Amino acid sequence: MTDIVVEPTAVPPTVAAAKTVVDLTSLGAMLLSQGAEAKTYRFALNGLDCIVKERFSKKYRHQQLDTKIQAKRHLMEIRNINKCRKHQIPVPALYFVDNISNRIYMEMVDGITVKSFIQQQQQSTNSNNSNEILIKLCLEIGRLIAKMHDNGVIHGDLTTSNILLKNDDIGGNSKIGELLVFIDFGLSYVSVLVEDKAVDLYVLERAFLSTHPDSEQMFDQVIKGYADYSASKTKATLSKLDQVRLRGRKKLAFG
């Protein structure tokens, strides 16, 4: 009988890092929100006003799998934010990427989400769909998404809460497009497939219609803005969108 030799397992990175990582709140960071995947803090990193997105490990997931998923999303987020920035799609600037604790330090964007902006606008004006500023906003959102798709970036989680509106005078609505900022690229990936782009738009449509009542016309403006970006490049995506609407987000794997 040979002895059963138990191979020493490698120390998982999260454990190794634990001693190095300092809790941000002990350094004066302010917890802004917590989602399913990450916490966001506001923190002054060496005097730079920034937002920290910290991914935490999920205890219910197998540790190796968890580390893998986290590392992948962390990296994709960084890459895609940078890619968007390179192509002049408004995204926050990255200040510092911390691989030890899966933190991303990025530029603080002073503003509100498009979600709360739309709600504000809908409350203040009763005839919400004819609101000029919202139409302009939606056209611009569509145009920017088309630009993003044209450069091969699929956001993966387009909702009105993942688009921010900077807090510079919103009253001057002629340049409202310059105030938009896309955030949360945690589920983003690179693809040039028409299918992926159409699903990305479909996700936004579902999010739009479920968060904002009577917003069909607003989403139509998003589509219009999308088509306006470049008719030849977006035509295929938009016809695919009609197919996706019929079957839902997931592609049928059989039949």
Add this chain to the structure above:
Amino acid sequence: MRQYEINIYSDSNIKDITVFKFNNVTNTQEIMDILLKGELEWSIVNARIVYDDRHLLTAATQAIHQLCSKGKLSTNNIHTELIYRMSPTTNIRDSIKTFGLNIEDNVFYIVLFGATEERIDRVRTLVKGDELKEEESDEALKKQYYPNKYFDSQIARKLYRLPAAAAAAVTNNTSNDNLQLLYKDILNSMAIKGHL
């Protein structure tokens, strides 16, 4: 001379950096010679591309991060690591050449990690030039982390490979806004280094 604390890593034994800025330096050649012998434990950074002290601090934080995450640095020591982290490229030789001390420079930053009295004295005796001290008492400047008046946006754009077209697209911005935008782009290109 200004000192800053870097506290986001608990097990790092380097907790603070000291920043000096000199101009009208007359003995660059001499400093260069000693530096190349590897006897100086300083980072000497080209002042043309340093926007303000936060810029250096970010690079220092990244250098410490590298030490804590990998257990070893990309370059030989923490001082060259800081210069390497200032640069957007992964070419160490190029980085140190362009972002470090150049022979014709008479203005530059010196950064020490975990400085002692003795080492601070060494800097002051060796460098023959004017240390910029007068700014330090200014509270307004302190809040802004001492913007560097030798910062040259043209050179910075070139070295960080940021085409001017990006800034030109936003036409109705004032030049100060453009400078802020450039600074963010610079920090961005430092942050994504090694992640692409």
